[in-house]
Amino acid sequence: MTDQKGFAGRLTSYGDPGFSKYLRRAFLSSAGYDAEDLERPIVGILNTTSDYTTCHRDMPQLIEAVKRGVLEAGGLPFVFSAMSLGEILTNPTTMLFRNLMAMEVEEQLGNQPMDSVVLLGGCDKTVPAELMAAVSSDIPSIALVVGPMMTGNWRGERLGACTDCRRMWADYRGAGLDAEEIAEVTQQLCPTSGTCMVMGTASTMACVTEALGLMLPTGATAPAVSSDRLRLGVRTGREAVRLIGDPVTPREILSEDSFHNAMTVLSAIGGSTNAIIHLTAIARRMGIRLTLEDFDRVSAATPLLVDCKPAGKGYLPDMHIAGGVPALLAELKPLLRLDAKTVTGKTLGELIESATNDTRWQTTIRTLDEPLGDPGALVALKGSLAPEGAVLKVAAASGRFNTHRGPAAVFDSQEDLEARIDDESLGLTEDHVIVLRNIGPAAAGMPEAGSAPIPQYLAKQGVRDMVRISDGRMSGTSYGTVVLHVAPESSKGGPLSLVRDGDLIELDVERRVLDLLVDEQELARRTPSEPRAIGRERGYRKLYHDNVLQAPEGADLGFLVAD
Numbered sequence: 001m002t003d004q005k006g007f008a009g010r011l012t013s014y015g016d017p018g019f020s021k022y023l024r025r026a027f028l029s030s031a032g033y034d035a036e037d038l039e040r041p042i043v044g045i046l047n048t049t050s051d052y053t054t055c056h057r058d059m060p061q062l063i064e065a066v067k068r069g070v071l072e073a074g075g076l077p078f079v080f081s082a083m084s085l086g087e088i089l090t091n092p093t094t095m096l097f098r099n100l101m102a103m104e105v106e107e108q109l110g111n112q113p114m115d116s117v118v119l120l121g122g123c124d125k126t127v128p129a130e131l132m133a134a135v136s137s138d139i140p141s142i143a144l145v146v147g148p149m150m151t152g153n154w155r156g157e158r159l160g161a162c163t164d165c166r167r168m169w170a171d172y173r174g175a176g177l178d179a180e181e182i183a184e185v186t187q188q189l190c191p192t193s194g195t196c197m198v199m200g201t202a203s204t205m206a207c208v209t210e211a212l213g214l215m216l217p218t219g220a221t222a223p224a225v226s227s228d229r230l231r232l233g234v235r236t237g238r239e240a241v242r243l244i245g246d247p248v249t250p251r252e253i254l255s256e257d258s259f260h261n262a263m264t265v266l267s268a269i270g271g272s273t274n275a276i277i278h279l280t281a282i283a284r285r286m287g288i289r290l291t292l293e294d295f296d297r298v299s300a301a302t303p304l305l306v307d308c309k310p311a312g313k314g315y316l317p318d319m320h321i322a323g324g325v326p327a328l329l330a331e332l333k334p335l336l337r338l339d340a341k342t343v344t345g346k347t348l349g350e351l352i353e354s355a356t357n358d359t360r361w362q363t364t365i366r367t368l369d370e371p372l373g374d375p376g377a378l379v380a381l382k383g384s385l386a387p388e389g390a391v392l393k394v395a396a397a398s399g400r401f402n403t404h405r406g407p408a409a410v411f412d413s414q415e416d417l418e419a420r421i422d423d424e425s426l427g428l429t430e431d432h433v434i435v436l437r438n439i440g441p442a443a444a445g446m447p448e449a450g451s452a453p454i455p456q457y458l459a460k461q462g463v464r465d466m467v468r469i470s471d472g473r474m475s476g477t478s479y480g481t482v483v484l485h486v487a488p489e490s491s492k493g494g495p496l497s498l499v500r501d502g503d504l505i506e507l508d509v510e511r512r513v514l515d516l517l518v519d520e521q522e523l524a525r526r527t528p529s530e531p532r533a534i535g536r537e538r539g540y541r542k543l544y545h546d547n548v549l550q551a552p553e554g555a556d557l558g559f560l561v562a563d
C-alpha cells in the first residue's frame with residue numbers, strides 16, 4: 001500500500017519519480033484519464049472470462065455492475081485479466097494449473113497499481129487460486145463469483161450439472177437411455193450461464209468463501225442470471241472502495257476461527273472433497289496448518305443440513321431462495337466462532353445478526369434438530385494403505401460399503417483403467433475394490449478420475465456403487481464410495497504402489513480405517529509399480545512436478561507456502 005491513493009501517489013520504477021509520473025500520466029491520458037481521475041483510489045477488478053470457461057460467460061455484465069458500484073463510491077475501476085481455468089475444457093486437469101493461476105494473480109495484485117481488488121471467479125479452481133493469491137499478496141480484497149446456473153428439465157425431470165450428467169450417463173451405459181435420449185439430455189444439463197448448480201466444487205468454494213468472510217452475504221448462491229447477482233456486483237464495487245478507506249487485508253481478516261467456520265459450512269453443505277485441499281492451501285499461505293484430522297473433527301460435530309445434490313436432492317438456486325449462506329450460518333450459530341472478522345468490517349456474528357433459518361416455508365436448509373443427514377459427511381481415513389491419510393465423502397456414498405472387505409482390482413493409470421474397466425474377462429463383482437494409482441499430484445496433477453466408472457457389465461446388472469480408491473480427486477458433483485487423495489501418492493512410494501490384484505483391502509468408515517491386508521514381509525518382497533511424473537522436462541510442469549506438495553498439505557508448490 002502507498003500512503004496516497006490512486007495513480008498520483010504511486011512509486012516509481014524508472015529511477016526518476018517525476019519522470020515516472022509524467023510517463024504514466026501520458027499513457028493513461030491516451031486511455032482518456034484526466035488529472036481528476038488519477039487522484040481517485042483504484043479498484044482492480046480481476047476478469048476471468050474466456051470462451052473456454054463457459055460458466056463465466058455472463059461475467060462481462062457482472063463487471064459492468066461492479067464498475068458502477070466503484071464509480072458511485074468515488075473509486076476508479078481498472079479491469080485486468082488473468083488466466084481463466086475452465087473445468088471442462090482444460091487438459092489434463094485444472095488442478096495442475098491452480099497454483100500457476102495463483103502465482104499469476106499474486107504478481108498482478110502486487111505489481112500493478114491498485115488500492116483494493118474485486119476477485120471475480122466462479123469455476124472450480126478460479127476461486128481457490130484467487131484466494132491463495134490474495135492471502136500471499138495481502139492487499140485489501142473482496143471476492144465475488146458469477147453465481148450458479150439455473151436448472152434444466154427433461155421429460156418432467158429437473159436436471160442440473162453435473163450430478164445428473166453422471167447419473168444420466170450411467171443410465172446410458174447401463175442401457176436405460178438410448179442415443180437419441182442422451183442427446184436430448186445433453187441440451188438440458190447446462191441451460192443458462194453460471195457455475196454448476198449442484199453442491200460441486202464451484203458452489204462449495206463459493207459457500208466456503210462466504211463463510212470465511214471474504215464475500216458479501218448471499219454472494220455464494222444468487223443465480224448467475226438473477227438481478228440479485230447484479231445488485232451484489234454493484235454492492236461489491238462500493239464495498240471495495242470502502243475497504244480502501246478502512247484497509248483490512250485477507251491476512252488480517254482470516255484466522256483459525258475463520259477456517260473453523262469454513263470447515264463447519266463445508267460439512268453442513270455436504271460439500272466437495274476438493275475444498276479440503278483448497279482450504280488447506282489457502283490457510284498455509286498464511287502459516288495456518290489445517291490437518292485431515294481437523295476436517296474430520298469438525299465434520300463429526302456438524303450434521304448435514306443442506307439438501308443439494310449430490311448429498312441431497314436440490315440445487316443452489318433453491319438454497320438461495322431459502323436464505324443462502326446467511327440462513328445456514330444462522331442455523332449453525334452454536335457451532336460457529338462468531339468473533340471471526342469479515343471483509344465488511346463486522347464480525348461474522350454481527351453480519352448474520354438478523355439472519356434466520358425459517359423452515360416454515362422451505363426445506364432446503366434444515367435445522368440442527370432435524371438435519372438432513374448425520375454428522376460426518378466427510379471423513380478422514382488412515383491405515384496401512386494411506387499412512388498420511390485419505391478422504392471419503394460419506395454423504396455422497398451409498399452407505400452399503402461403509403464397512404467392507406474385498407479383493408483389489410488394480411489399474412496402473414487412468415489410461416489403463418479406460419482400456420480395461422469394461423473387460424468382462426476381469427470377472428469383477430460389486431465386492432471388488434477398484435484401485436487406481438498414479439493419478440496423484442506429482443504423477444498426474446490430480447485429475448478428477450477417482451470416481452472410476454462401474455464396469456459396464458455390472459452397471460447393466462444394476463450395480464451403481466463399488467469401493468474405489470485412488471491418489472487422485474473426484475468432481476464435487478460425483479457420488480459413490482470413492483476414497484480419494486490417498487497419501488503418499490503411488491508415484492512417491494506410497495503403499496498404493498505395492499497393491500496387487502486380489503489383495504484384500506478393508507474400509508471401515510466408523511473406525512476411519514483403510515488397510516491393505518497383506519503382511520509386511522510380503523510387501524517388503526514386492527517391487528513398487530513404475531512411478532509416473534507429469535512433465536518433468538521443462539516449463540511450468542517441471543516447476544510443478546519438482547515442488548508440488550501432497551494432497552493433505554494442500555497440493556500447493558512448496559516454495560509458496562508461508563510455513
Ligand code: FES
Nearest residue numbers: 055123195196202
Ligand atoms: Fe465451471 Fe462446473 S464447469 S463450475
Ligand code: MG
Nearest residue numbers: 124201475476
Ligand atoms: Mg468440478
